[in-house]
Amino acid sequence: MNKRSLIGEFTKGLIEENATFKMAIGLCPTLAVTTSLVNGFWMGVAVVFVLTFSNVFVSILRKVTPDQIRIPVFVILIATPVVIVELVMKAYLPAMYQILGIFVSLIVVNCIVIARAEAFAYKNSLLRSAFDGLGIGAGFMIDLMLIGAVREFLGTGTITVGSVVLPPKPLFEPMSVMLTPPGGFITLGVLMTVLNIVFQRAAAKKAKTVS
Amino acid sequence: MVKAKRGSGGVAVPDKKELSGRMPIEDAGIPAELTLFLSQHIGAPSKPLVNAGDEVKRGQKIAEAQGAVSACLHAPTSGKVKAIEPRYQPVLGRVVDAIVIVPDGEHALYEGVAPVGDDLQAISQEKVREVVRESGLVGLGGAAFPTAVKLEHPPGKKIDTYLLNGVECEPYLTADQKLMEESAAGVVFGFRALMKGAGVEKGIICIEDNKPDAIKAMEEASKPYPELEVAVLSHRYPRGGEKQLIEAVLGREVPPPPGLPLDVGVIVSNVGTAYALATALKTGLPLVERIVSVTGEGVARPANLRALIGTPVSYLIDRVGGFSSSPGKVILGGPMMGVSIRDTEVSIVKGTSGVLVLPREAVETEPVLPCIRCGKCVEACPIRLLPVWIAAYAENDFMEDAEKMRAMDCIECGACSYVCPSRRPLTQSIRLAKAHIAAKRRAAAKK
Amino acid sequence: MADKLLITSSPHIRAAKTVRGIMLDVVIALVPASVAAVVFFGIKALSVLAASTISAVLAEYLYEKAVRRPVTVGDFSAAVTGLLLGLTLPPAVPLYVPVVGSVFAIVVAKQVFGGLGTNFVNPALAGRAFVLAAWPLHMTSAWLNPLTMDAATGATPLHAFKGGQAAGSLVDLLIGNRLGSLGETSAIAIILGGAYLLMRGVIDYRIPVAYLGTLGFGVFIFGKPGALFQGDPLRGILLGGALLGAFFMATDYVTSPVTPRGRTYMGIGAGLITLLIRYWGDYPEGVTYAILLMNLATPLIDKFVVPKYYGYAHDALARRKAKEGGR
Ligand code: SF4
Ligand code: SF4
Numbered sequence: 001m002n003k004r005s006l007i008g009e010f011t012k013g014l015i016e017e018n019a020t021f022k023m024a025i026g027l028c029p030t031l032a033v034t035t036s037l038v039n040g041f042w043m044g045v046a047v048v049f050v051l052t053f054s055n056v057f058v059s060i061l062r063k064v065t066p067d068q069i070r071i072p073v074f075v076i077l078i079a080t081p082v083v084i085v086e087l088v089m090k091a092y093l094p095a096m097y098q099i100l101g102i103f104v105s106l107i108v109v110n111c112i113v114i115a116r117a118e119a120f121a122y123k124n125s126l127l128r129s130a131f132d133g134l135g136i137g138a139g140f141m142i143d144l145m146l147i148g149a150v151r152e153f154l155g156t157g158t159i160t161v162g163s164v165v166l167p168p169k170p171l172f173e174p175m176s177v178m179l180t181p182p183g184g185f186i187t188l189g190v191l192m193t194v195l196n197i198v199f200q201r202a203a204a205k206k207a208k209t210v211s
Numbered sequence: 212m213v214k215a216k217r218g219s220g221g222v223a224v225p226d227k228k229e230l231s232g233r234m235p236i237e238d239a240g241i242p243a244e245l246t247l248f249l250s251q252h253i254g255a256p257s258k259p260l261v262n263a264g265d266e267v268k269r270g271q272k273i274a275e276a277q278g279a280v281s282a283c284l285h286a287p288t289s290g291k292v293k294a295i296e297p298r299y300q301p302v303l304g305r306v307v308d309a310i311v312i313v314p315d316g317e318h319a320l321y322e323g324v325a326p327v328g329d330d331l332q333a334i335s336q337e338k339v340r341e342v343v344r345e346s347g348l349v350g351l352g353g354a355a356f357p358t359a360v361k362l363e364h365p366p367g368k369k370i371d372t373y374l375l376n377g378v379e380c381e382p383y384l385t386a387d388q389k390l391m392e393e394s395a396a397g398v399v400f401g402f403r404a405l406m407k408g409a410g411v412e413k414g415i416i417c418i419e420d421n422k423p424d425a426i427k428a429m430e431e432a433s434k435p436y437p438e439l440e441v442a443v444l445s446h447r448y449p450r451g452g453e454k455q456l457i458e459a460v461l462g463r464e465v466p467p468p469p470g471l472p473l474d475v476g477v478i479v480s481n482v483g484t485a486y487a488l489a490t491a492l493k494t495g496l497p498l499v500e501r502i503v504s505v506t507g508e509g510v511a512r513p514a515n516l517r518a519l520i521g522t523p524v525s526y527l528i529d530r531v532g533g534f535s536s537s538p539g540k541v542i543l544g545g546p547m548m549g550v551s552i553r554d555t556e557v558s559i560v561k562g563t564s565g566v567l568v569l570p571r572e573a574v575e576t577e578p579v580l581p582c583i584r585c586g587k588c589v590e591a592c593p594i595r596l597l598p599v600w601i602a603a604y605a606e607n608d609f610m611e612d613a614e615k616m617r618a619m620d621c622i623e624c625g626a627c628s629y630v631c632p633s634r635r636p637l638t639q640s641i642r643l644a645k646a647h648i649a650a651k652r653r654a655a656a657k658k
Numbered sequence: 659m660a661d662k663l664l665i666t667s668s669p670h671i672r673a674a675k676t677v678r679g680i681m682l683d684v685v686i687a688l689v690p691a692s693v694a695a696v697v698f699f700g701i702k703a704l705s706v707l708a709a710s711t712i713s714a715v716l717a718e719y720l721y722e723k724a725v726r727r728p729v730t731v732g733d734f735s736a737a738v739t740g741l742l743l744g745l746t747l748p749p750a751v752p753l754y755v756p757v758v759g760s761v762f763a764i765v766v767a768k769q770v771f772g773g774l775g776t777n778f779v780n781p782a783l784a785g786r787a788f789v790l791a792a793w794p795l796h797m798t799s800a801w802l803n804p805l806t807m808d809a810a811t812g813a814t815p816l817h818a819f820k821g822g823q824a825a826g827s828l829v830d831l832l833i834g835n836r837l838g839s840l841g842e843t844s845a846i847a848i849i850l851g852g853a854y855l856l857m858r859g860v861i862d863y864r865i866p867v868a869y870l871g872t873l874g875f876g877v878f879i880f881g882k883p884g885a886l887f888q889g890d891p892l893r894g895i896l897l898g899g900a901l902l903g904a905f906f907m908a909t910d911y912v913t914s915p916v917t918p919r920g921r922t923y924m925g926i927g928a929g930l931i932t933l934l935i936r937y938w939g940d941y942p943e944g945v946t947y948a949i950l951l952m953n954l955a956t957p958l959i960d961k962f963v964v965p966k967y968y969g970y971a972h973d974a975l976a977r978r979k980a981k982e983g984g985r
Contacts, residue, residue, distance in 0.1 A: 172754060175792030182791065186766065193770055197725060219968060222673070382671070454968060466972035474972075540664045546671040553665050567670075574664050580677055580733070581775035586862070586916035594968040599916055617967050625669030632677045633775075639667040 006131045013135030019112050020143035020188070021195050026112035029103045030144060031184040037159055040148030042096050043103065044141025046085045048134065050107050051116060053081040055133035058121035065122075074117045075108060082107050112140060150187050155179035213415055213442035218459035220593035221447040222626045224547065226421055227382040231506040231513035236389050238517050239503075239530055241288050241314045245521035246558035247273065248300045250307040252355035254280030259310055265292045268321035270496050273310055276344070282357040282561075283347040286321070287499035287519035290314035301543055301557045302550055309558075312521070324495040331403055334492065339408035343488060346497035347561075351483030352376055352387075352451070353544055355562030358488075361478050362408040368473050373411040374460060375402045377418045377425065377482040378444060378451030381545025384565040386502040387482045389515045391418070391425035394486060395432035397493075401485030403436065404492055409478055414439045416482075417460055421446040448547060449624040453479045455593050467620050483564070503527060503559060507542075509568030511535045518559060525555035527566055539574035542567040547625045580633040588627035588637055594620050598627035602637040605644035610651070613644040621645065675859075677774075681734035683860045687851035688741050688906070694834050694844035698804035699749035703840050707744040710756035714740025717764040727773070735774045739763050742782035742906055745841025746899060746946070747789070750800035750809060755793060759785035779953040780910045783946050790946070798942065801837045816898040816943060831896040842899045852905030861909040864918060868925025869904040869932075870895050876933040900932065903945040913953040920956075920963040928952045 004012065013019070019026050026047075033043045057077040058065075065073050086104050089097040097104070107113060116136055121129040152159050155178035157170020177183045249256040255278030267273055267286035274284035290312045298309040327342055328334055340362055348358040364370060375398075379387040391398055399416075406414050416433060418426050420443050433439040442460045444450050453472055454465045456479060463475040472479055487498045499520055506513035511532030518527060524541065528534065542549040543563050559566070588598040596617055604613040618641055627637040695703040718736035722729045731737075740760045747756055763785030768777040790797045802809060816838075830836055834844025841848065855861045874891035881889020895901065904925070908914060914924050928948045935944025 173752065173793055173796070175758075176794070177788065177791035180791070186788075189770070190766060224671070458968070464969045464971060467967065467969040470969060470972065538663060540666075540670060542670055547669045549668060549670065551663070551665045551668075551670060553663055555663075569670065574670070576664075576666070577672070577676070581773065583677055583680075583775045583911045584914075584916055585680070585911040586918075586921075589916050589965070590918065595965040596967055597916065597964065620967055620969070623668075629669045629671065630673045630675075632673070632675050632680055634672060634676070636667065638669065642667065 006127065009128055009131040010135035010138070013132065013137070013139040014142065015139070015199060017136065017139075018143065019136055019140045020147075021192050024192075025115060026110050026140065027188070029106065029110065030147065031181060031188065033100055033103050034144050034148040034151055034184060034187075035155065035179050036152040037145055037149040038161055039096075039099055040144035040146075041141065042089075042093065043100055044137070044144045046089070046100070046104055047107060047110070047112070047140050048137030049085055050078065050081040050110075051113055051137040051140075052130055052133035054078040054113055055116055055121040055129040056126060057081075058117045059124060059126045059129035062122050070118075070122065071114075074114060074122075078113050078117065079108050112136065147184070147187050147191060150191065151178045151183060154187075155183060213440050213460060215417070215442050215444040215459045216462060217445065218447075218450065218455050218593065219595050220591050220626065221449060221455070222591045222630050223446075224380075224382050224448040224629065226446070227506075228385050228388065228421065230383065230385075230508075231504050231515055232385045232388060234385075234389075234514045236393055236502055236515045236517055239519070239522060239527060241316060241318065241519065242522050242526040243313070244293070244523065245287055245290075245312040245314065245519060246298055246309045246523070247284050247287075247312065247521040248298065248307050248309045248558075248560060249274055249284070250300060250303060251282070251284070251560045252349060252357075252562060253303075254278065254357070256307065257281055257284055259295055259308075261292050261295075261310065263292050263294045266290075267292060267312060268319050270324040270499060271321040272345075272347075272497070276347075276357070280357055280360060282349050282359070283345065283497075284310070285347055285497040285499050286312060287521060288312070288314045289317045289319040299557055300560070301552045302560055302562065304550070320496075324497075326495045327492045329400070329493050331400070331407060334404070334407070336407055336410060339404050339488075339492075342491050343405075343408055346487065346491040348484060348487055348491070348498050349561050350481050351487065351501055351562065351564065352481035353548065353562050353564060355560065358405075358480060358484055361473075361480065362405070364409065364473050364478070369476055370409060370411050370473065370478055371413060371476045372461060372478075373402070373406045373409060373414045374456055374477060374479045375405075375414060375416045375482055375485060376451055376453075376456060376479050377416060377422075377429065378456060379422070379564075380419060380446070380448045380451035381547050381549075381565075382448075383506050383567050384504045384545045385506070385515055386504045386564045388422045388425050389504075390482055390486055390502050391422070392428050395425075395428035397489040398429070398482050398486050399432040399436070399439065400493075401487070401489030402439070402480075402482075404488050405478075405480055405485055406438070408488075411478065412438060415442050415460055416440070417442045417444060417451075417456055419444050419446045419450060448629075449593055449622075449626060452593065452622055452624060454622065467617070498561060501561065501563070503563055504565040504567075505531045506565060507568040507570075508573060509534055509536060509538045509541075509570040520561055521558045523556055523558050524552065524566055527559070528555060528568065534568060535570070537571045538568050539571035540567075540569045542569070547629065548623065577634045579635055582631075582633055582635055585632060587630040587632065591626040591630045593624060593626060594622060596621060598637045598641060601644060602627075602635065602640035605640040605647075610644055610647045613641075614648045618644040619648055677735070678733045680860055681738050683855065683858050684738045684906070685734060685741065687854045687860075688738075688745065688841075690847035690850045691745055691841045691844065691902070692741065694847040695745065695749070695840040698834055698843060699802050699840060700807045702749050702802065702807065705753060706747055706749065706751060706756050706840060707741060709753045710744030710747070710760045711737055711740035713757040714743065714760035714764050717761045718769065721765050721769045722773075725769075730773065733774065736764055739768070739781045739785070742841075743785045745902060746782070746786045746839050748797060748800040748839055749802040751793075751796045755789050755796055758792070759789040762788045775912055777912055778957075779950050780907055780913045783907055783950050783953075786946055787950060803837070804835050804843065828892065828896070831893065838897075839899060839902075841902050845896045845901055848901045848905060852901075855905065855909070861905070862918065862921050864921040865909045865914060865925040865928075866904040868922045869908055869929045870900065870925075872926045872929025873900055873932055876929065880933065880937055898936075898943045899945040903928070903932075903949055907945070908949050908952065913956055915956050915959045915963065917960065917963050917965055919965065920959040923959055923963060924952050924956065927955060 157174040257274040268289040271286045276283045293311040293313045297306045300307045344359040349355040503518045514531045601616045625638045714736045763781040767781040767784035771777045832845045877889040877894025878891040931948035932944040
């Protein structure tokens with residue numbers, strides 16, 4: 001297997017190995033917290049931070065971690081940045097912490113984070129692992145924001161970021177179902193369908209131009 | 212009269228018997244060449260008794276039965292054996308050896324052909340069996356199973372009822388119907404002879420209610436004989452299948468393959484077979500000709516012809532005035548179970564009950580759509596299978612599952628394909644599965 | 659011979675009925691109910707039905723174009739879905755309700771799962787369930803008084819009936835002179851359509867009979883609050899969407915069992931769940947969810963309810979003998 005460039009390690013997380021739409025992992029927070037764009041953004045930030053640092057820690061300690069107990073070790077290594085995020089959020093974004101609540105702590109057992117630790121960081125160098133974590137995290141963040149935006153728009157009629165409300169008045173009667181878990185599933189499924197069609201088309205086109 | 216039940220499954224099919232139903236049976240005459248396949252049906256081929264260049268006469272035995280499921284062959288007319296060569300047998304779908312006879316037009320009878328008698332009291336059971344064997348009698352309904360094998364059933368089995376199959380549930384075909392209408396007495400005589408040969412006391416003549424004239428004629432002819440009854444069945448395909456008939460008339464079900472009607476104490480024979488036996492007993496003439504309905508919208512003048520076995524299809528079609536329009540399909544047998552042939556130069560066999568010509572515009576193939584799970588195929592299946600699943604398994608190469616769903620029980624009646632609104636070729640797929648499973652079982656048996 | 663003869667596997671003839679013919683029959687069967695809707699609710703009804711039907715067909719067309727599948731709007735199944743969905747909506751809903759419902763029905767419930775034949779729930783009902791969840795207010799209050807066509811404030815007769823009160827004369831219920839969704843009001847029109855489908859052999863009588871029978875019986879037992887065996891089964895069936903559901907929704911081929919016995923079970927199951935939701939659930943009416951739930955149970959029913967094949971009795975006997983012999 002030829003190694004990717006560091007940039008490649010970052011960008012693969014955006015599309016090729018996109019956590020939500022390609023690998024369909026880490027779906028609990030994806031469905032639970034994405035009722036708005038802003039929620040999605042902050043949850044994404046938390047995951048980017050945790051993932052990058054957990055990858056870095058795991059990578060650093062990969063030579064000394066015994067195989068048999070690696071999972072407990074991972075959990076401890078992941079829990080550290082999670083606690084940091086949690087405390088920071090509690091201190092500086094109390095309102096957001098109210099909303100995301102338990103899901104921030106639950107990043108500890110988020111399968112994206114564990115999966116990257118196990119499948120990537122445990123076998124790769126520090127720098128690579130850092131870029132991998134950043135990339136996968138960023139991809140995940142984009143996914144959450146996308147789903148959040150769609151659900152917020154359909155469910156409330158507007159998208160609110162800070163004091164900016166777009167469009168200022170709902171253009172249609174909001175569909176309350178989009179804010180409920182079924183709405184989350186439907187949004188996820190439809191987006192997955194659309195994006196996969198788009199990605200496949202793009203890949204096919206690329207393959208054609210190359211050959 | 213026996214009250215027949217409805218039976219399982221089945222479909223309403225168009226009748227189309229009006230095309231040839233009013234035409235009396237005519238003699239087809241003698242074609243320029245006759246092809247007598249040594250394999251008329253499944254089972255072992257018969258062994259030729261003549262060589263190329265030999266002179267033969269009408270009724271002369273030209274091939275001997277060989278093995279358990281086999282029947283002998285006779286020359287349908289006088290003439291010269293041109294060759295014994297491989298020719299395409301349309302029903303089996305492969306090339307088999309055939310005796311080719313060029314008639315001399317004399318139609319001279321073979322010296323050995325002598326009447327046995329027309330008093331059944333005077334003819335022993337053994338004699339009936341011998342005549343059946345020596346006349347090359349096979350089931351004339353389509354499958355052409357040697358009749359002798361049915362009569363000489365193993366001694367352990369108790370047979371209580373003999374069914375005479377005059378149902379003719381396939382659309383278009385009228386050969387059996389005309390035979391019953393015109394020669395009821397002969398059919399009844401032959402039936403009683405069959406019963407005697409099999410040692411069965413009770414006989415039921417089964418006819419569908421779309422043939423009132425035939426019912427009347429047969430009731431009339433069977434009146435003097437208390438052991439005979441007539442059962443009238445509603446018109447529904449495939450009521451005339453052996454298993455379906457037994458279910459509808461007697462309320463019994465034949466065990467799944469390899470179960471036979473014998474297992475439930477029944478023998479079924481076609482009216483054509485009975486008539487052929489009557490002929491053999493009364494005149495000594497073996498099975499050398501049969502009634503063939505040449506019909507369909509694609510022929511000029513649909514008719515019922517008494518044709519010599521081995522007559523080319525093209526000759527029969529010419530006899531009824533040729534094609535009326537561009538032909539799309541020519542089928543040996545009925546539209547539901549018959550075999551389509553690629554050219555009309557092939558010859559008919561003992562089991563050919565009809566030659567059906569469908570015009571080109573009637574055979575447009577419609578596109579096959581995805582299954583909409585309407586369940587119509589399930590309701591149609593007379594064996595109460597689930598054609599939709601078996602076919603789906605077969606199409607996706609899950610042959611084990613197809614086998615578990617009892618693909619091997621399918622009688623290939625075509626009812627499921629007929630009703631499918633999505634035009635799925637269910638019967639064809641199931642046939643595929645059956646072939647696959649049979650091959651697997653053979654391989655397993657060899658080991 | 660100039661032209662080649664066609665060689666195919668038997669059978670060589672096919673029944674006249676095609677998928678398209680069947681769907682057309684369903685459309686015809688829905689005409690009385692649609693006409694009744696327009697008579698009672700006027701132009702509002704017409705626009706809702708038109709919006710749902712047209713957007714269903716368009717959604718199917720556009721989706722199939724977009725994913726480059728063969729376009730199948732010609733089989734009328736999308737039109738049937740759209741029309742059915744429209745008939746389940748209250749008359750005064752804003753027009754985006756039928757449009758969104760149809761698009762959801764066709765794209766999410768049907769096409770994403772592979773199109774006609776492979777969808778696992780009834781698309782029209784899925785569409786209705788979605789709009790019901792999206793705009794519960796519209797879906798439970800946008801009633802119109804029949805004929806006068808002014809906005810109605812009261813609850814539907816089904817509500818009253820569940821409360822144990824009288825719910826209009828039977829004549830009104832049969833003709834359709836009452837509050838309710840477009841296609842639910844006129845029982846006669848629906849029964850007419852259902853009878854047509856039964857006559858044409860399109861649907862199996864087992865599902866509607868089992869469904870309505872179970873529901874009627876259940877209403878008879880539990881229909882009167884505080885007393886057993888005093889309910890009014892007739893009103894229980896005529897009120898709400900049970901008739902439309904029984905004849906047109908539960909009988910949907912794709913999402914109901916393929917075996918006759920399985921269909922009976924489907925009908926009974928749907929009847930029981932409808933009862934459960936009506937009398938012990940939160941929702942005013944349970945037909946939609948009852949049928950959707952039975953749709954989900956269909957694969958299971960198909961797996962376990964298999965007809966006994968021809969000759970089964972012999973095998974069963976042989977098995978029993980073998981067992982006894984083994985002892
Ligand atoms: S062809 Fe086979 S599966 Fe189809 S209906 Fe006939 S017996 Fe049943
Ligand atoms: S008849 Fe055809 S469409 Fe209907 S269930 Fe059978 S295979 Fe499917």
